[in-house]
Amino acid sequence: MAASPLSECSGVEPAAIRLAAMNLLARREHSLGELRRKLGRRFPDTGQVEEQLQRLVQDRLQSDERFAESFLRQRIERGHGPLRIREELRQRSVDDDTIQQAFSQTEVDWQEMAQAVLERKFGSDPAPDLHGRARRARFLQYRGFRPEHFRQLI
16 A cells, blocks of 8 residues: 555654744744644644644744734834734734733834824825815724824824
8 A cells, every 4th residue: 555645754744844934934923823824724734733833932933922023013114003903913813912912012102103194194284174084084093093093183
């Protein structure tokens, strides 16, 4: 009986999984959930994938805390608000405690940031009418700002 292709390379597969994960992490930080999803598409043995992911966490090569901090900084630089950033982190399988920790370590004046984002998009002139104010409010909500961050700006 012929061996299956997976069993022939099972001795190499853990190293291949780790190499693939390391290649992904070399490009940018990834959450554990992102790595699990990406590696799961390439390698059918979920047990081996999970084992290698846990080794990466133990070796401190992967950290959801580091990922959340990095992601938060990147999104702040792009002008995104806290609601949108939180949701994007949740979509990347980062738990709420880790998200909260990243936000608590980052000092951001969300009102000041909402003002800067608004001025970058619409300039410093006030909205001419109700339609213009509504358009600005929708834009800031889409960017992830709460109404209390921008209510006085509009």
